[in-house]
Amino acid sequence: MRLITCLLLAIISPMMVALANVDLQVLSPSALIEQNLDRGYTVHEDVVKKNQVLSSMLSDCSVDYPRIHKLVESSKDIFNIRTMKAGRPYTVLCDAESGDARLLLYEHNPIDWVVFSVEENDISTKVFQKPVEIVEREAAGIITTSLSATMSELGINYELTDRLSEVYAWSIDFWRIQYGDRFRVIYEEKLVDGKSVGIAGVKAASFRHYDGDFYAFRYATPEDTLGMSYFDEKGGSMQKQFLRAPVKYSRISSRYSRRRFHPVQKRWKAHLGTDYAAPKGTPIYATADGIITEARFKRANGNYVKIRHNGTYSTQYLHMTKIKKGIRSGVKVRQGQVIGFVGSTGLATGPHVCYRFWKNGKQVDALKQKFPATKPIDQQYYPDFMGYKDQLMERLESVPYPGSEFEGDEVDEMEVLERLEEQESDAKLSSSFPANPGNWGLILAAIV
Numbered sequence: 385m386r387l388i389t390c391l392l393l394a395i396i397s398p399m400m401v402a403l404a405n406v407d408l409q410v411l412s413p414s415a416l417i418e419q420n421l422d423r424g425y426t427v428h429e430d431v432v433k434k435n436q437v438l439s440s441m442l443s444d445c446s447v448d449y450p451r452i453h454k455l456v457e458s459s460k461d462i463f464n465i466r467t468m469k470a471g472r473p474y475t476v477l478c479d480a481e482s483g484d485a486r487l488l489l490y491e492h493n494p495i496d497w498v499v500f501s502v503e504e505n506d507i508s509t510k511v512f513q514k515p516v517e518i519v520e521r522e523a524a525g526i527i528t529t530s531l532s533a534t535m536s537e538l539g540i541n542y543e544l545t546d547r548l549s550e551v552y553a554w555s556i557d558f559w560r561i562q563y564g565d566r567f568r569v570i571y572e573e574k575l576v577d578g579k580s581v582g583i584a585g586v587k588a589a590s591f592r593h594y595d596g597d598f599y600a601f602r603y604a605t606p607e608d609t610l611g612m613s614y615f616d617e618k619g620g621s622m623q624k625q626f627l628r629a630p631v632k633y634s635r636i637s638s639r640y641s642r643r644r645f646h647p648v649q650k651r652w653k654a655h656l657g658t659d660y661a662a663p664k665g666t667p668i669y670a671t672a673d674g675i676i677t678e679a680r681f682k683r684a685n686g687n688y689v690k691i692r693h694n695g696t697y698s699t700q701y702l703h704m705t706k707i708k709k710g711i712r713s714g715v716k717v718r719q720g721q722v723i724g725f726v727g728s729t730g731l732a733t734g735p736h737v738c739y740r741f742w743k744n745g746k747q748v749d750a751l752k753q754k755f756p757a758t759k760p761i762d763q764q765y766y767p768d769f770m771g772y773k774d775q776l777m778e779r780l781e782s783v784p785y786p787g788s789e790f791e792g793d794e795v796d797e798m799e800v801l802e803r804l805e806e807q808e809s810d811a812k813l814s815s816s817f818p819a820n821p822g823n824w825g826l827i828l829a830a831i832v
C-alpha cells in the first residue's frame with residue numbers, strides 16, 4: 385500500500401474544481417488523481433483482492449454504511465461491481481483532514497475505468513474509457529524457435545501472432561513452419577497511455593516459407609462490409625469458406641450459449657456447440673478440408689469426429705449413429721465429404737449433430753464467425769487493388785530484418801544456433817513448449 389500525502393492545501397489554483405465540473409472524458413485515472421492532489425486529498429493505491437467487496441476497498445478512509453449502500457445502488461445500471469477483477473488496480477482518494485472517503489477509481493481493464501464518488505452531495509458511479517490511439521507499425525522477424533517467441537523477442541504484442549495465423553490460415557501450414565522462415569508485416573496497434581493493449585489489424589504481410597513468398601494485402605471493396613478481406617499479390621483470395629452447416633435440410637435446435645439448461649443432465653451449463661436436428665442416418669459433411677484428428681466413442685460425445693483444418697481452425701461433430709468407414713485419425717478429408725451419420729449416441733435426447741468450432745484453440749460460436757471474401761478481386765477493382773498493393777509491397781520489402789547476422793537473404797544457421805546457445809535457449813524452449821497444440825504460434829518451429 386502506497387500513501388501519498390499532498391500538502392498543497394494552501395494553494396488556490398484554477399484546477400480546484402469540483403469533480404462534477406471536470407471534463408472526465410479527456411482524463412485518465414492518473415490525471416484525475418493529479419487534479420485531486422491539488423484539493424488536498426490523500427491517495428491510497430492498491431489492487432483488488434480475491435472476493436474483495438467495495439466497502440473493504442474504501443476502508444482506508446472513513447465512510448459510513450448508508451453511503452456505501454447508496455453507492456452500490458447508484459452503480460446498478462452503470463457498472464456491475466461483481467465483475468471487479470482480482471489483481472486490477474484501484475485508488476481511493478480521501479480528505480486529508482477528516483479522512484473521509486471521496487472517490488474510488490477502479491481500472492477494469494486497460495481501457496475502461498470507473499469512478500465511484502462517495503462525496504456527501506455526489507454519490508454516483510460513472511464509467512469512462514481511456515482514449516485508444518491506433519498507430520501503424522512495421523516489423524520483420526526471422527523464426528528460429530517459434531513465431532510467438534520471435535514476436536516476443538521483438539517486443540511485439542502477442543496478439544499479432546493470432547492475427548497473422550488467421551490471415552494465413554489457409555495458405556501456410558504453420559505446423560510445418562521452419563527455422564529460417566521469415567515475415568514482414570505492416571499492422572495497426574492499439575495504444576492506451578502509450579502502452580500496447582492489442583492489435584487492431586494486419587494491413588499487409590509477407591511470409592517466406594519453404595522458399596516461397598506468401599503475400600497478404602487487406603483490401604476492402606465497396607461491397608465488402610467487413611473490410612477485412614485479404615488477397616495475395618495477384619488479387620486472389622486468401623480464404624476458403626466453411627460450409628454453413630454440416631448437414632443439409634436440418635434445423636438448428638440449440639445454439640451456442642455460455643449458459644443453457646441441459647436437457648439430459650438437467651442442469652445449467654455452457655453449450656459450446658450448435659445443434660442441428662436431422663433424421664437418424666442423415667449424412668454429416670466435413671465443413672472444410674482438413675485432417676481427422678479424432679474419430680471414436682466417448683461417453684458424453686457418443687461417436688464423434690474431430691477435424692483439424694489448419695493451425696487456426698478445427699471442427700467437431702458429435703452424437704453420430706456411426707462414423708463413416710475409413711474415417712479415422714490421420715485421414716485427409718475434403719470439404720463436403722461424408723464423415724458420419726446423424727444419431728443420438730452419448731448425451732443426446734434425439735437425433736442431431738452437435739457441431740463445434742475451434743479458433744486458435746478456443747471453442748467459439750460457428751454461426752458468429754465472420755469470414756472474409758473467398759473470391760478473387762472483382763475486375764472492376766483490379767487496377768485500384770494493383771496500385772495499392774504495389775505501394776504496400778514496396779514498403780514491406782524495405783522493412784529490415786533484425787540483427788546483422790540476418791543481412792542478405794541467406795540465414796547463417798551456425799551463427800543463429802550459436803546465438804541461441806548463448807541465450808541458454810534450451811531452458812526457454814522447454815518452458816515455451818505448447819500446452820495447446822491448436823495454437824500454431826506456440827509450436828516450436830525449428831527443431832534442427
Ligand SMILES: [Zn+2]
Pocket residue numbers: 638655657658659737738739
Ligand atoms: Zn450440442
